[in-house]
Amino acid sequence: MGKTLFEKIWDKHVITQRDDGDVLLYIDRHLTHDLHFRSFGKLKEKGLKIRCPEQLYGTPDHSVPTTAKVLSDIPEGEMRETVEVLAQAADEHGFHHFPMTDERHGIVHVVGPEQGITLPGLTLVCGDSHTSTHGALGCLAFGIGSTEVQHVLATQTLWQRKPKSMRINVTGTLGTGVSGKDVILAVIRKISAAGGTGYAIEYAGSAIDNMSMEGRMTICNMTIEAGARSGLVAPDDKTIDYCKGRPFAPEGVKWDQAVAYWKTLCSDADAVFDKEVTLDAESIAPMVTWGNSPQYALGVHELVPDPELEPDPITRAEMVAALDYMDLKPGMRLSDISVDTVFIGACTNSRIEDMRAAAAVAKGRHAKARTLVVPGSGLVKKQAEAEGLDKIFIEAGMEWREPGCSMCIAMNGDMLAPGERAASTSNRNFRGRQGPGSRTHLVSPAMAAAAAVCGHFADVRDFVV
């Protein structure tokens, strides 16, 4: 029996296996950010050192205000402290660090692929659940907790249990105005927010083959919202082109060796998956979530569902609670739901393609709701400005900000007021995620821009862009 892509990468990194099946896995790359600022002190308390500082890469993202350009712009207190401590630790231990004054700085899951830190065939971890993003490059990447962060710092390894395998095939061709974000929301709706728990997911099929690297990253990013710690796309020519010439990518002979290896990284034709799921790309419409779990997603022309029609009592109760929290009624049209704020950004959708998609809708129009556009890194910002996208946003009355996690997690001062409703390109519509009492609807960048210029949800396919 052949191997899956996941197994090929996994097997190559197994140092030893215990009788109960757990393996000690070697970790190639460890990414970190400001929220793990306490890790370094804790390690020291235990008398431990960072085993491989050259394999550790840090950048502040969660606590950085999107109006701040330098450290002193961050309000004094715990926000500034996290950023300061990360910088001091980088100096002390000698790991790679992209401070906020460095144009390479940004959201850790945007920076990794952009810098060529993330490469096919590697294992990569970060103390952040959206580490699954990096799987879009054929890299085995998953989020870990802070005890595991300590473990990787000290040993460059992790004890892991091999997950089951699932392949999600998205066949056919996506329609105009339908993006990776809509695909992953349709996937989560189909398999549920727990459907991927205990699995590693591989995405395949013609719609994935034809998708940009940015779109694949969006899909892998939200794999954790389906419960799976990691999502993978087999590296192809597009992946190789994407990696070529990136600052931390190999060069010369090493590049040729890498490419030769990467070309072997696909699931064998006779590999067997524990579960296979197929979605028809043509059936996927631009999506909008209505509840407090990403599984509660609707095609833009569907109506807010009626819990009375739901046979499962657990789901029914959850739907009733969500309608109440979100202040929605069964049978409402999505276009009748007005938004107070629009957020375009987060590790899900803050890459150059996302900026372009939002700008294409915003161009020549005017925002009817407060709109924050937050590029994922200094380099995305620079590229967008070189293309004049910043001017399009500003002329549309939107705010063009500095890179960071921003309103996705609302830890940097960007947040919603209680009861405020947002169209957001982030990944979680959990209660209070964007501030206590906040109401979040997840959408693609183009759909977010459409909501901004209409003041309510609208079908981006109706826009001539």
Place this chain on the structure above:
Amino acid sequence: MEAFKTFASVAVPIDIPNCDTDQIIPARFLRRAADDPDYHSFLFADLRFEKDGSDTEFVLNQGPYRAGKIFVADINWGCGSSRENAVTALTANGIRSVIAPSFGDIHYSNCIKNGVLPVPLSVEDCATLRAQIRESPGAEIAIDLETQSLTGPDQTTYVFEINAFDKHRLLNGLDDVELTLEFDTQIDSFELIYKTENDWAY
């Protein structure tokens, strides 16, 4: 880490399917130190407290449930963010076990590493237990990790699954890093060969 052998306590029904770690601890507390004396109040902060700090009607504020150290939850408990702070918020309140039909993978792992026992039982068994402890507030559940069994308020015994390594770690309160450092020589030799064979990555 505190070892887990047997534990009995008043059990609390948490009737929230897909209870994400943002509910268990909102993000605004994530920069706080684990020894912050207020840490216990971060658990379910937005569900437990009104804006003025007064108690809501959330189950943890009701009579005998205030003393509960075991949660009986619903599907996909602890999904979402990898924040280990969610487990710190549990341990700050003395919570030693969460019984649920399914768990977020990262949260499950975080629990094991902090002496909190995740107990997977079927959807039906969890619903039965929640109904019993709702009907008799203050009813207790007893857990024995060695025998992988749990006794409900009506003395019904349930058997649960746990990986042998996780069980060993919890029973003995073992710290992972110390355990792994015993493999130091093996890691060194693996690393040497691996980096030579894959020097494109280094």
